[in-house]
Amino acid sequence: MGKGVIGIDIGGTNTVIGIFNDDLELLEKVSIPTLKPYFPEKTNNPEEFFDLIADKVNKLVKNNGYENKVACVGIGVPGKVNPNTGIVIRAVNLGYEEVPFALEMEKRLGVPVFIDNDVRNYTRGEALAGSGKGAENIICITLGTGMAAGVMVNGQMVTGSDFYAGELGHDQVSGVNYLCNCGKVGCLETIASASGISRLAQEAVQAEKETILKANDGTISSKDVYMACLQNDSVAIEIFEFVGKTLANKLLTATFLLNPEAIIIGGGAASAGEFILDPIQKVFENHYANSELPNLVIGSLGDSAGLIGSAHLAMAKCKIKD
Structure with missing residues (x-):
């Protein structure tokens, strides 16, 4: 042993x-x-x-x-x-x-x-044994309480000059006014995260939009929004489309810069699968030219x-x- x-x-x-x-x-x-x-x-x-x-x-x-x-x-x-x-x-x-x-x-x-x-x-985990196995140029995004990225270039982890590389979640989004825990307003992770999805769903219910999410008692989780998508709830689908497009526009810049083989989406909100991937894929298909599209996948290791x-x-x- x-x-x-x-x-x-x-x-x-x-x-x-x-x-x-x-x-x-x-x-x-x-x-x-x-x-x-x-x-x-x-x-x-x-x-x-x-x-x-x-x-x-x-x-x-x-x-x-x-x-x-x-x-x-x-x-x-x-x-x-x-x-x-x-x-x-x-x-x-x-x-x-x-x-x-x-x-x-x-x-x-x-x-x-x-x-x-x-x-x-x-x-490291997804590159070693998951959806990034065999790839040397990877961007991993996790959508949980917050949102951040891990970047591998030519098989090496990028940490940055003072270990802040990958904090894409604190890049600000034009027109977004939510207060982030970092103290800034409009950070990407206030939208593109499990907690951001929950917030958007709560706002939709408070605005009295027609959605089955109104039946939820208390906090609405990102999983609740996903389950509503499976029942073809238009408000829930719109939330994931907004989140996916918002995230995709930030990822595009990183993709033009780094030219990764794969972009892996993980974290709690990644369980939404195609509902989060499809809007990202559409943005990339419309705007990423002159190179092969990166493989856009959900992390396989949970x-x-x-x-x-x-x-x-x-x-x-x-x-x-x-």
Whole structure:
């Protein structure tokens, strides 16, 4: 029995933790809520969340017979992350600022911990074992609580000069006036995200548009909007068309710049499939010329992509021995 590796994917709403063997096979995973007791205030020490993660990791390790046999841990965190220092510089959807994430988890787990931006780890996972397998030039977009991109060029992850590459969600959209958690108005992720889709649906109901979404009690999720699309609800379909076109116009610029082989859409809102892909595809067909269209697909690994990418990150940083 070799040593195990832990992969952790932290999202704005939920966090998934998985244990892998040294062949990068996922043995077991669990999902826990992402604790945000300070949000929207900022913190540099989300101590309660650190303790919860450590507790769940230790239980996974024990359940799978890997006590004293875990080599290292890889973690994906949404926001601006310095993978060299292990510090989360800023995560606006979590309320983090200058959080020494890797160090705090190392104290609790007793093994090396490596972190990176969650979408970069998602991209690693899809490139290694999912919809991007075999491609060297990829743009991955995740539509969850927020929205960001992971970019691979010639097989290498792009991090940027100060680790902010891929934060397409904070590019502003003309005519959009929603306040973003980053403090700006009109950021792309206020539209193109699961939370953005939910907001648009709530507004449609409040405007008394004729839609079956009016039957929902309380919050309307992006999944609710997708389910309404399956019932041919015109308002729900229009919401995804608006989101898809808005996202596509931003992706076009990135595509002209980078010429990727594949664009992969992931995150909670990606479950809408053709309802989110079709409007993006139409924009590309109308505007992207003089080159072959990139392969536009939904991520195939679901929430395991971030886990696999996080575990892969850890394995690349530390040697695993019996």
